[in-house]
Amino acid sequence: MRPVEVEVEATDGAARATTATTERGTYTTPLFMPVGTKGAIKYLSAADYERLGAQIVLGNTYHLMLRPGPDLIEGFGGLGAFAGWGGLTLTDSGGFQVFSLDPDVDDDGVTFRSTYDGSTHRFTPERAVAVQEQLGADVQMVLDQCPPLPSPDAVVRAALERTAAWALRAKAVHTRADQSLFGIVQGGVSTEMRAESARRTVEIGFDGYGIGGLSVGERRDEMLPALAAALEHLPADRPRYLMGVGDPASLVEAIALGVDQFDCVMQTRLGRHGSALTSTGRFQAKAARNAELDEPLDADCPCEVCARHSRGYVRHLLQVGEPTASRLLSIHNIAWTIDLMDRARAAIVEGTFDRLRAAVLSVWA
Structure with a gap:
């Protein structure tokens, strides 16, 4: 596994301009990553991505696992080659989409039905890594549990504990040296749980760090303190990725706190x-x-x-x-x-x- 090495070129307060280096190329931050959920950004092609100056394009593991399947995409040489995209790719674990389906959750993983044909599937941290290794993105994300907000503290705590346990399991089975693996911080809008989750995720040790479970129903004045609490414990020499956030106000507020990269639909x-x-x-x-x-x-x-x-x-x-x-x-x-x-x-x-x-x-x- 190669860490995504971050060179901080300038700072203004906590805001930072960096160049991040992956196994297959570099990207500069602050960075917005368009989302190609099913293998394409809706209404756009890879030629459009290039012309627009995109550096990283996302794919969704949940959707790509179901259609067309990881075996087929692997046969094409990975998601980038399949889509005709020469830039960098990142696949999320699909956890957010799975949990939006109200699945059966246990400590081992989740069981859910396909939105395409109703078939039943099982997703575990190990399965999420294996599928993403077949998809071949430059960066993959661990499987996490994303609680809806607002949620009782007990629900947020359970999601934090599962996310931490699943992160350990994901790292243990990740084998592709050319593919970076990012951990994910959870903890709802609790500054204490966000700080704890960040510390525990860093202790496991990942190539970069995602901050998930925000911008899912909470107010911005609730989101920003929770985000700041997590960032305080994330290392400066790794990317900091606020997941699923793309409204202009939240972008500049998060950059001001030290976030490097974002995605949003x-x-x-x-x-x-x-x-x-x-x-x-x-x-x-x-x-x-x-x-x-x-x-x-x-x-x-x-x-x-x-x-x-x-x-x-x-x-x-x-x-x-x-x-x-x-x-x-x-x-x-x-x-x-x-x-x-x-x-x-x-x-x-x-x-x-x-x-x-x-x-x-x-x-x-």
């Missing part, structure tokens, strides 16, 4: 429902007032959609049910978020991150 979900992320807030492209507007989605956005297409055109596509609208909005939202990360990195290097953070929060808080 929000960018493409908003795109499919006719919304754009912009420097002036969330923009509803389908609104009637846009019908005759010959201006871009965001005048400050450098993306290809804003360079070429008007609000009036995108609104027309939405009105007539043309799928191109979802594609254009998804491209814009991903490009806009990647650009936000680039601007955050530049601001950290220049020592002006607080100014950027304040500007984003003035719109998105």
Whole structure:
């Protein structure tokens, strides 16, 4: 196993600009990782990922295990080769999706039914590692238990204990030297349990660290202290990955606390429902007032959609049910978020991150 080695190039308070090195390549942070749940970012192809400047694209172990199956993807040379994507890949364990299905959970693992055909499957920490080794991503995540929030302390405690026990089992069976394994911190919104989970996960020793179970129903003012409590105990020479978070306010707040990388489906979900992320807030492209507007989605956005297409055109596509609208909005939202990360990195290097953070929060808080 090769650790993901982190070179911290600049800091501004706790915010940091880094270069992380994996077995197969490097990436810079702060970093937003688009989500290709079933082997593709919705409405996009690998050529789009490259053009947009994505560095890492996620795949979902739960979905890929069920369709088309790890044996098939392994036969193609792994998820990146299967998708025609030459950049880095990360697979989550599928735990979040499994637990959203209300499975039967015990200390050994979880039993759940497929959303595709109702068939029954068993998932354990060992099985999660084995499937992800077949999928061949550059980074894989351990199986964790993600409790819904709010939950009673006893539920959060049980999830923390299972996550810690499963992390030990995952590390024990991980064998691919060319694939990094990240542990995951749980603990709900309890600062004490977050700190404990972080310490215990670091004691096991992983190539990087994910922080899971946040942005799942709690308020931001509950999320941030819990996040800070975990970060205090995570090593500076490994990546810090806040899982499933992508709204602009949470991104800049988490960067300010020292988070390096993020993923979220929000960018493409908003795109499919006719919304754009912009420097002036969330923009509803389908609104009637846009019908005759010959201006871009965001005048400050450098993306290809804003360079070429008007609000009036995108609104027309939405009105007539043309799928191109979802594609254009998804491209814009991903490009806009990647650009936000680039601007955050530049601001950290220049020592002006607080100014950027304040500007984003003035719109998105």
